[in-house]
Amino acid sequence: MTTSLNQDTTAAAVDTSAEELQRWRDKKKLLWPLSLIPATAxxxxxxxxxxTGIGAFWWAGFPIVFGLIPLLDMIIGDDGENAPDEFIEELENDPFYRWVTYLYLPLQYGGLLLASWLWASGNLSVLDSIGLATTVAITSGIGINVAHELGHKKEEHERWFSRIVLAQSFYGHFYIEHNRGHHVRVATPEDPASSRIGESFYRFWPRTVRGALVSAWEIEKNRLERL
Known part of the structure; x- marks a missing residue:
């Protein structure tokens, strides 16, 4: 009797799990394109x-990234749900998610070309030019996150996309250091990308920027010496 009851309970649990898997969907799938907002700055x-004719909007990168994006985060809310393991491969092969990531690249460089045209026109004041440059810089800075994701992919073209995204921010060494340095030495004193216990952001930031460049240089130097 006990064995039969246990079998029934197990079968019911399996049926429930299968039913949940069948029902699972990425409820916020259509919100993923919002991640492209910084690229359109x-x-x-x-x-x-x-x-509007208001020149202050050339500085729009600041309110977009430090105002609009946090506001959208608050409105959309936290999402602690992870996709079931059974869906990971399906999600990885879904072209929707890949193209949301890919589109950052043409938008980023399209913004740079637009800004270059505006600067070359000679119609911007020095202050307006600095504001636009700051907005473009913020876009390329956010692009480092996109490059991080693309740099972890197996496909060669996606890795090249990662390098191209990093080129504008002059942060190409991140591709080398993050994959072959940080992931090897993470959470150790040798890792410039891991903060120390009690270390403030203002101490960590210059240390990690300098350390990542030095680390990438050493990693690539050692690789070339082995050729």
Whole structure:
């Protein structure tokens, strides 16, 4: 009797699990394109200036990244749900997620080309030019996160996308150091990307930027010596 009851309970649990898997969907799938907002900062700045005539909008990168994005985070809310393991391969092969990531690249460089055209036009004041440069810089800085994801992929073209995204911010060494340095030495004193216990952001930031460059240089130097 006990064995039969246990079998029934196990079967019911399996059926429930299978039913949950069948019902699982990425409920926020259509919100993923919002991650491209920082890539459009230069276009938004230009559009707002054209629409209003207010030059302060050339600095739109700041309110977009440090105002609009956090506000959207608050509105959308936390999401602690992870996809079931059975769905990981399906999600990885879903072109929707890949193209959301890919699209950051043309938007980022499209913004740079737009800004270059605006600077070359000679119609911007020095202050407006600095504001636009800051907005473009913020876009390329956020691009490091995109490059991080692409740099972990197996496909060669995605790794090249990672390098191209990093080129604008002059942070190409991240591709080398992160994959062959950080992931080997993570959470050790030798890892420049791991903060120390009690270390403030303002101490960590210059140390990690300098340390990552030195580390990448050493890693690549050693690789070339082995050839």
């Amino acid at each position: 230069a276009f938004l700045a230009w559009g707002l200036v054209e629409l």
